[in-house]
Amino acid sequence: MFNSTSILIYTLFYIIVSICFVFKTTEFVSNGLTVENLFENFVGKEYDNFIVHHIKRTSLTIIIHSSIPLVYLLGTLLANDSEEEIVYQYFYELFCLALIPVVLSCSVLYKWMSNNWANHPLVKILIRYDPGDWMLVAREISMEYQCLQKLTLSCGTLTRIIVTDNWVLSINLYSVNIAKKMESSFVVYSSDNHNTSPDGNLGSVQFINIQVIPIRARVKSFFIRIKSEDFKTLEEKIGQPIQIADNIKLQRSRTERFIEVFRDEVRQNPVYSNYSATDIEDSICAGCLVNPPDIKLTKCCEDNDDTDLPKCSSCQCRPMWCVDCMAKWYESRQPQNNETLWLSSKCTCPLCRRVFCILDVCALQNSELARVN
Ligand SMILES: [Zn+2]
Ligand SMILES: [Zn+2]
Ligand SMILES: [Zn+2]
Numbered sequence: 001m002f003n004s005t006s007i008l009i010y011t012l013f014y015i016i017v018s019i020c021f022v023f024k025t026t027e028f029v030s031n032g033l034t035v036e037n038l039f040e041n042f043v044g045k046e047y048d049n050f051i052v053h054h055i056k057r058t059s060l061t062i063i064i065h066s067s068i069p070l071v072y073l074l075g076t077l078l079a080n081d082s083e084e085e086i087v088y089q090y091f092y093e094l095f096c097l098a099l100i101p102v103v104l105s106c107s108v109l110y111k112w113m114s115n116n117w118a119n120h121p122l123v124k125i126l127i128r129y130d131p132g133d134w135m136l137v138a139r140e141i142s143m144e145y146q147c148l149q150k151l152t153l154s155c156g157t158l159t160r161i162i163v164t165d166n167w168v169l170s171i172n173l174y175s176v177n178i179a180k181k182m183e184s185s186f187v188v189y190s191s192d193n194h195n196t197s198p199d200g201n202l203g204s205v206q207f208i209n210i211q212v213i214p215i216r217a218r219v220k221s222f223f224i225r226i227k228s229e230d231f232k233t234l235e236e237k238i239g240q241p242i243q244i245a246d247n248i249k250l251q252r253s254r255t256e257r258f259i260e261v262f263r264d265e266v267r268q269n270p271v272y273s274n275y276s277a278t279d280i281e282d283s284i285c286a287g288c289l290v291n292p293p294d295i296k297l298t299k300c301c302e303d304n305d306d307t308d309l310p311k312c313s314s315c316q317c318r319p320m321w322c323v324d325c326m327a328k329w330y331e332s333r334q335p336q337n338n339e340t341l342w343l344s345s346k347c348t349c350p351l352c353r354r355v356f357c358i359l360d361v362c363a364l365q366n367s368e369l370a371r372v373n
Contacts, residue, residue, distance in 0.1 A: 007087070010079040018068050024157040035061045050145040051138035054176045055120050059109050062174055066101035073098050122176050128219045129180065141167055141178070151237040153226050155207065161224045163237045168212055170224050177222035179214040186242040187211045191228065193251065206251035210242060229253035255331060262327035263369070265343065265358050271370045272296040272362035280319050280364070287325030294367035295323050297349055301359035312356050315349040323369055326361060
């Protein structure tokens with residue numbers, strides 16, 4: 001098909017660059033090679049005017065993506081060194097073919113732009129929320145987007161979910177979906193498990209697809225996709241329970257799973273009794289400010305001379321942590337990409353920084369934790 005190397009190299013290069021550009025690989029995103037960054041003068045900043053930015057961004061994206069074949073063909077003219085190539089023999093036919101998507105996307109854009117963007121899909125949703133003046137809703141959303149309290153969850157570089165005080169916004173490559181939180185219901189619709197997450201963390205990751213169903217007439221439902229470990233955060237931010245379809249079992253987060261393992265380990269350690277009830281009377285865990293303290297860090301292990309790990313010593317702090325908070329603290333101090341080392345590793349007391357290992361975490365006598373022993 002390709003007789004000359006220059007056109008072959010050009011073709012391969014063009015395909016790879018186009019795929020990375022369209023699917024926004026992290027390398028392209030971090031180097032600013034995205035539509036919104038390259039044409040920032042036209043689309044404006046998302047932070048300054050969220051709705052206008054996305055109206056322009058989605059429009060420009062379909063134009064640019066649809067002209068990829070056309071730009072390729074024009075590029076072959078520069079790489080020209082053999083008239084035999086199939087692209088030159090059929091250049092005009094291919095040119096007409098490549099023009100089709102551009103013409104189609106331009107006609108779509110023309111329709112969207114008419115009547116001050118009133119036909120753009122995003123504006124159509126806003127009009128449902130304020131038939132009088134969609135700019136008012138747009139301004140409200142843009143202002144809420146500027147608030148620091150918004151929640152942003154992303155699944156790869158192509159989609160983002162933003163929850164502000166009143167709105168749920170789902171940002172995709174060619175579209176943005178919007179629903180008012182209070183006027184919508186949320187259902188976990190499906191889930192899928194993957195053994196390695198895209199950012200390279202070990203362990204299995206569960207993704208869930210949540211259907212957002214707006215009650216308001218003629219606002220279409222849409223799906224958002226998140227990691228199941230973000231489920232609780234999302235539910236809290238949405239401020240209403242998210243229903244879970246019967247056939248779906250949410251995987252617990254890695255922290256939740258670790259807390260359970262940590263508790264089991266602590267239950268096998270000696271119980272700590274060298275304290276008086278007045279020491280912990282009325283005190284609450286310094287981490288969660290909810291549970292009573294139920295553990296004490298005290299050296300019980302035999303230090304092993306063969307390892308490079310620091311030696312354990314007894315922490316002098318009075319009991320002030322609950323086992324769950326200590327488990328979270330312990331987890332946060334471990335190498336995040338190698339869970340197999342966690343239990344054999346060490347940590348330092350959150351307060352006095354003395355070194356301890358998991359064998360040194362003892363349940364307080366009379367605590368709930370010790371009773372289950
Ligand atoms: Zn706690
Ligand atoms: Zn301590
Ligand atoms: Zn130890």
